[in-house]
Amino acid sequence: MTISRSQIIALDSTPYYHCVSRCVRRAFLCGIDSVTGQSFDHRKQWILDRLGMLTEVFAIDICAYALMSNHYHLVLRVDRERVEAMSDHEVLGRWNVLFSGNPLIRMFLAGQKLSTVQEQMLAALIRDIRPRLYDISWFMRSLNEWIARQANKEDGCKGRFWEGRFRTQALLDEYGLLTCMAYVDLNAIRAGIADSPEHSDFSSIQARIGAWGKALGKEAAAQCPPLLGFNDSGTDDALLPFTTLDYMELVDWTARNVRADKASAMDEDAPPILVRMGIDSERFTRQMRGEGGSFPTFIGAYHCLRDAARERGLHYVRGSGTARRLFCGEMVS
Template sequence: MTIARSQIISLDTTPYYHCVSRCVRRAFLCGTDQLTGQSFDHRKQWILDRLGILTQVFAIDICAYALMSNHYHVVLRVDRARVEQMPDHEVLVRWNSLFSGNPLVSNYLAGNELSRMEQKNLADLIEEIRPRLYDISWFMRCLNEWIARQANKEDGCKGRFWEGRFRTQALLDEHGLLTCMAYVDLNAVRAGIADSPENSDFSSIQARIHTWGKATGEMVAAQCPPLLEFNDSGKDDDLLPFTLVDYMELVDWTARNVRADKSSAMSEDAPPLLERMGIEAGTFAMQMRGEGGKFPLFMGAYHCLQHTALRLGRRCIQGSGTARQLFGGDRAS
């Protein structure tokens, strides 16, 4: 049974979501079309630049991304509290940077005096706009529509560019978040396009490695778009709930197990992060190789899936088997 996106996205349950958009046409979104020889590599930078702009408007942070030839992945963290505490003026400034032209907003931002009726209309407009600043659908719409217009203009054509609506996956806890981020960061390695995370072009893991290398003086590279940082100090709950070194170690180990020349993971050399989180190393490596089946709409520990099933009024939801294999089925809530 199909589950509506409005049921998948529940900010009271989790702020983390994995979104995927695929190109509808045979012509590649990015990369080189093998039939025509035409290269579209420059479009990857379009996406990164647009993501950088949108993170300055929306209260939505990017945890991970991977840009492939005909689709892309993003892992997002929604910060609803930031928008709820945001002054009205900032709400309008942010929205106006994307959707200008409303005369009422323009007059207000210009400092012009508004009538009582205009003030009421403005208040109603702010009430309508505010939740959009933490709405994933609006975020993806502002990304995909802009890219589609640019690509259609370049190709000299009209019509649909993306394959239906984007796919959404809810990451219910730290286990689901870690597994999905690693899966996204290893897309190029799994596809055989790159031989290592640091050579995975247009991926968040490459950006993180380069930024880390810049900080240590080993290399110089810019991070684009801005990424949500890791909680290296262990004191900031608003950051990713792992350390950067632990995560890079995990991705490096997993990349070596994803490659075709290594068929199974060795538990004795598994990263400490997997052990601390109670994630089975061999099953994790198999999932990263794409041998564990498709990712379900909900990803997380088994008890989180049970709670989600209860919220949706279902006896169970897809992904329970994956959760049992990866994270165990008896972990308490």
């Protein structure tokens, strides 16, 4: 049964979401058209630049991304509390970066005196705009509509560029977040267009490796867009709930297993983070190859999927069996 996006995106359950947008028919987002030979790789920088700008407007952080030839993946974290703590001036100032056509907002930001009626109208605007700054649909709309207009202008055509609205999955816990981030970062390797994480062009793992090399004094391209950092100190809940070392080791180990197409991954060689979280290493490797079962709407440990079903009045959500097999170390009551 199809679940509406309003039931999937529930910030009281999780701030983390995986979003995918795919081009319609043979339209190319990036890459080289095998028929015409035309390259669209320059559009990748359009997307990264636009994402960098959107993270300055919205209170939505990017955890991972991968840009492919006809689709892209984003793993996002929504920070509703940050928006709720913003002043009215900051809310309208951010919104005005993208949508600058409202004269009342421009008057307010310029410090002009407003009448009582105008102040009431402005207050209503602020009530409408504030939640949009942590709304994934507004974030994705601001990205996809802009990209579609740019691509259609370049192609000299009109009409639909994306096959539909973006698809989304809720990442209910650390199991879901870790699995989805690694899956996104390994897209190029799984597709056979890269042989290692550092060669996975226009992916968040390449950007993180480049930023790490730059910190060590090595030459690296500027990281764009900014990525949510890892909680290396163990004391900052505003960061990703893993350490840089744990995540890098996991992606490197998994990339070698995926690339080598081994029959199985050895538990004794498994990265420490898989061992600590009780994730079956062989099933995790199969999952990264796209062979381990599906998580259509929600990703997480079995008890989280069960709770998500109950909260939405459902008897069952797809992916429960995959969760029970993959996250074998978590306690199932």
